[in-house]
Amino acid sequence: MIALVLLGPPGSGKGTQAAKLAKELRFIHISTGDMLREAIRQGTPIGLKAKNYVDRGELVPDxxxxxxxxxxxxxxxxVLLFDGYPRNLAQAKMLDDIVIVKAAINLHVDENKILERLTKRRTCKRCGAVYNLETNPPAIPGKCDKCGGELYQRSDDTESVVRQRLSVYKEATLPLIEYYRNKGVLIEINGDGTIEEVFERIREKLGDVI
Ligand SMILES: [Zn+2]
Structure with missing residues (x-):
């Protein structure tokens, strides 16, 4: 089977683009996180095995x-579209055993822009609604539109934690990017711009391979 891989750091808009690509170009969106949760919920044989690791707070083996x-x-x-997988070189090699990766799309967004996006996120203490001080601000500063609850910044959205997440991501994915580059399937995309602009860039480049 033919597959596409979408790579990009947290806050790059990767999830949004994956959903849009799947919808408009009719790719089959594969999110291993969702699949794992679903298998665990349904109690399939793989789900039961996976649950043992999750319950112990361990990573599910590749x-x-x-x-x-x-x-x-x-x-x-x-055509399969992998979103958030593979995360490292070992997973990429395993994936090659079961599908043909025709393109690995790497979304680039300036690190400072990502920081700006993620650190402006605010969450309601009471109902969990999510706001963005720039793109989706609450009507009254500091208060939730839905329930009037207090808005706060989640600890994983603070600058130092976001920087840490980005550096962990970079370290794991650099060898992956090199791997796809050497295979001649890497597509570099500027991820800066509106959802529509970035989508068009991807669509244009994919036109040559799919
Ligand atoms: Zn609320």
Whole structure:
């Protein structure tokens, strides 16, 4: 089966683009996180194995995730779009055993822009609603539109934690990017701009490979 891989740091808009690509170009959107949660909820054989790790607070082993992907794509037809997977070189090599990766799209967004996006996020203490001070501010500063609760900044949205998340991401994905570059399937995309602008850039580049 033919597959596309979408790479990009937290806050790059990767999830939004993946959903839009799947919808408009009819790719089959594969999110291993969602698949794992679903398998655990349904109590499938793989889900039960995965649950043992999750319950112990451990990472689900790569082999189990690949098994899950293999099971999922066995009865599917079409181009697969992987979102948030693979995360490292070992996973990329395993993925190559079960699909043909035609393109790895790497979304670039300036680190300071990401910091700006993520550190402006505010969450309601009472109902969990999410706001952005710039793109989606509450009507009354510091108060939730929905329930009037107090808005706060989640601890993982603070600058030092976001910087830490970005550096962890970079360290794990650099070898992955090199791997796809050497295979000649890497597509670099400027992820700065509106959702529509970035989507058009991806669509244009994909036109040459798919
Ligand atoms: Zn609220």
């Amino acid at each position: 082999k189990l995730v690949i098994e899950l992907i293999r099971e999922k794509i066995a009865n599917t037809d079409g």
